Amino acid sequence: MLRKADNSAVAFVIGALVLFFIGGILTTVVPPLVDASWSKPFENSDPTKGPTGKLKPYTELELQGRAIYVREGCWYCHTQQTRTILADTKRSGWRGVDSPVSTPDEFVYDNPHMFGTKRTGPDLSRVGGKYDEQWHVTHFRNPADLVPGSIMPPFPWIAADPAESKALVAYLQTLGRAKDWRPDGDFEK
Template sequence: MNLLKKTDHNAMYLFAGVLGMFLIGGVMTTIVPALTEKSWRQETKGTRPYTAAQKRGKAIYKREGCWYCHTQQVRTLEADRATTRSGWRGVKAPISTPGEYVRDKPHMLGTRRIGPDLARVGGKYDRSWHRTHFMNPRHLVPGSVMPPFPWLVKRDGGKEFEDLVEYIQTLGRTINWRPDNDYER
């Protein structure tokens, strides 16, 4: 208590106090796990670096703010894995693991699910589905609130659309989770 009273009068004590208190928690929750949690930086087996087109596609995904409405994580909740959620055609989606994200910078984990989670969307829909969907999502999903992105498809002969789909089709594919390689192109 006497020590605390000192900080009432001495700005330097206060400065040192608030900095010290902060640094304990700051170091323990950010730097320590970065050093000790090997799984956070060890890539899942089978991870391939993004191709040039996929990189461009991810940049478009970032630029258009897709990540504000779509998370990319199958959480440790049964419902997240369901075939009506991240799963597909009778197969439950595997839970996301840190190793799947190592090549992602920036990470696209997301905080809000205005639209569905995209962690395992790679290979769910083919290119023509995506083309129609980007032109107007409501053509395929009545009731959707996703904005249309016709210029991605139309501008420069749809180059940005092609790149974006290249990226989308990688999502969740590090793990080969569907039997018989049942993925759309």
């Protein structure tokens, strides 16, 4: 029986696909059905349950900025996830306040997702509101001017194009802002 199946291409195809689909379906189709936070936008008004706030859809301008972020491959070096690691919450924090960890419901409007796999530059999941527009545009022109030692490449064509730099900064300022985690609301524009 086994030897016969071993010589049969049809038995092979069926076996290979059945084994593949067991794992495939249980890890891709089932999880979003089980875990509602994957598709329900973040909203919390009860401070006892953690940071309050509401995830808003991107505006047209922010989407334009996001497209630039995708086009230039910013996501190859910058992750967007504050992981459940103490150091991540410290590094994503600001002025002594630790950042909350990223949760699936903060990313419902992200398409394509920008979680990233490689952290050559700092994580950007909570960068929104940390630096003002002037800082960002100067930084795009030549990052090492503001951060000595930085190996981020210069993007002079973005800095020189007011429409592009405005859109990109508008997008960056949204990052991590769904959760209202900074005590005095000291966000830059």
